[in-house]
Amino acid sequence: MNPMRICLAALIAAGIAPAAQAQQTTLTVYTAFEAEDLQRYKEAFEAENPDISIEWVRDSTGIITAKLLAEKDNPVADAIWGLAASSLLLMKSEGMLEPYAPKGVEALDARFVDTSQPPAWIGLDAWxxxxxxxxxxxxxxxxxxxxxxxxxxxxxxxxxxxxxxxxxxxxxxxxxxxxxxxxxxxxxxxxxxxxxxxxxxxxxxxxxxxxxxxxxxxxxxxxxxxxxxxxxxxxxxxxxxxxxxxxxWDMEAAAIVAGTDFPEEAQRLMDWTVSENAMKQYNVGYAVVATPGIAQPVENYxxxxxxxxxxxxxxxxxxxxxxxxxxxxxxxxxxxxxx
Structure with missing residues (x-):
């Protein structure tokens, strides 16, 4: 567990943390989304979840995958949002993901949902x-x-x-x-x-x-x-x-990292990642999204x-x-x- 989080948790438990800090949770989110999309996704999520902020850790797929695997025994990330499904399958096999069925998961194309019940990861879009x-x-x-x-x-x-x-x-x-x-x-x-x-x-x-x-x-x-x-x-x-x-082809996918200090907030993030608003955000950058019927035609695709x-x-x-x-x-x- 992150030492800073332990200190903050202790302060909150004692009732002496500043109110703003007590009301705001920061999720550390690992991603390989295109850098140009990160601010747009962050703003869209935080607009609907003002008590949660996203702190991105972004790199290419291979580097993020290697970083997560290296941190297996001492995870830093709370969630993964925008990493190849093939990478998340590897992490699932290592027991690194916390299974969760997001609200609305039943609306997704079955190809975009992990077969376990509850799913360890969910797909968002495809490239x-x-x-x-x-x-x-x-x-x-x-x-x-x-x-x-x-x-x-x-x-x-x-x-x-x-x-x-x-x-x-x-x-x-x-x-x-x-x-x-x-x-x-x-x-x-x-x-x-x-x-x-x-x-x-x-x-x-x-x-x-x-x-x-x-x-x-x-x-x-x-x-x-x-x-x-x-x-x-x-x-x-x-x-x-x-x-x-x-x-x-592969899917960009999302999952909760096992051992997160903020499981409820991470679940709310997963709920949002499969929402209609999220799918519309993905469609700005991808022609194929997980929920059928939402994607609009992409110019010159x-x-x-x-x-x-x-x-x-x-x-x-x-x-x-x-x-x-x-x-x-x-x-x-x-x-x-x-x-």
């Missing part, structure tokens, strides 16, 4: 792998716009592709996990060996390859569909391609994205995460950008 192709830069090379994952291994794309490092990026991990599931493990690693020859660099952010492609730093970025749609709306000369073999989503085995991905990342790092980490 889908896609290619961000800078059509102007690619035209300069004379190479065609790729239509498939396999196309990216062709020699004309040498040095033209950026993708996320799966050890630090949830988008990178869903790519690697999907290739191993779609192609089989032997063919999946063979595919990545051939793709590696054409990789310019691996990033530590899932959105960065698309942003780099939008700026013309690379012609092709392996990223996710919404980031490409947003870049097009901002004026970037991009085409967003859904590869013909299908696309990996690629057709066929939902149909491209593979049948994703999240349990397999979570159970094999450590082994996959170890193998990937041994083979390909030499091209990763410095952190």
């Amino acid at each position: 889908i792998a896609a290619l961000c192709v800078n059509t102007i830069e690619l035209e300069k090379t004379g190479a065609p716009v790729p239509a498939s994952w396999e196309d990216l291994t062709r020699p004309e794309y040498e040095g033209m592709v950026a993708m996320p490092n799966p050890a630090s990026s949830g988008t990178g991990f869903l790519d690697v996990s999907a290739w191993l599931q779609m192609f089989g493990e032997e063919k999946g690693w063979d595919y990545m060996d051939r793709l590696h020859k054409n990789i310019a660099f691996y990033t530590h952010s899932g959105s960065k390859p698309c942003k780099d492609a939008a700026r013309g730093e690379v012609p092709i970025g392996v990223s996710f569909a919404f980031r490409g749609a947003k870049s097009i709306s901002e004026g970037a000369p991009l085409a967003v391609v859904m590869p013909s073999e299908g696309s990996g 690629p057709e066929g994205a939902l149909d491209a989503m593979i049948e994703n085995d999240f349990e397999w991905a979570a159970n094999n995460r450590e082994q996959i990342l170890k193998e990937w790092s041994a083979r390909y980490d030499s091209k990763s950008e410095a952190q």
